[in-house]
Amino acid sequence: MNPSLVAESEAPTERCPWCDSQILRSKFLQIQAKIADQERRKLAEERAFIEARVMEDAATKLAGVVAERDEVRSKLKEVGAREATIRQQAATEAEARTRLEAEKTLTAVTAQRDQATCKLQELEAREATIRQQAATEAEARTGWRRRRP
Numbered sequence: 001m002n003p004s005l006v007a008e009s010e011a012p013t014e015r016c017p018w019c020d021s022q023i024l025r026s027k028f029l030q031i032q033a034k035i036a037d038q039e040r041r042k043l044a045e046e047r048a049f050i051e052a053r054v055m056e057d058a059a060t061k062l063a064g065v066v067a068e069r070d071e072v073r074s075k076l077k078e079v080g081a082r083e084a085t086i087r088q089q090a091a092t093e094a095e096a097r098t099r100l101e102a103e104k105t106l107t108a109v110t111a112q113r114d115q116a117t118c119k120l121q122e123l124e125a126r127e128a129t130i131r132q133q134a135a136t137e138a139e140a141r142t143g144w145r146r147r148r149p
Contacts, residue, residue, distance in 0.1 A: 014028035
């Protein structure tokens, strides 16, 4: 027998994980290491792919949130501007109403003053008439009394 065949037949053997044939233990270990390297590479590629997808999904979600935030911020500015306009309109309307009410009150007070002035003039005229009448009566009485003695 050939000594290399004897050495080969006495060497430990394993079954090939790929083709299930008998192979030397050293060859089996090489194949096993190669498979492990391939599996590690596949795992690293899958991890990188998953991380890329997660990052892409996160970026998409973040972009959506940022866009929504910007839209809300814009609406907030619009609402603030609208509020300021409404406040200004309300102040203007309140001022106009107050001015109108003040003018009505002033008109009423002016009318009352005019009535009081008119009445005062009437009373002063009556007073003057009464004084004149009293003076005339006094003269008449005084003159009448003087004639009677």
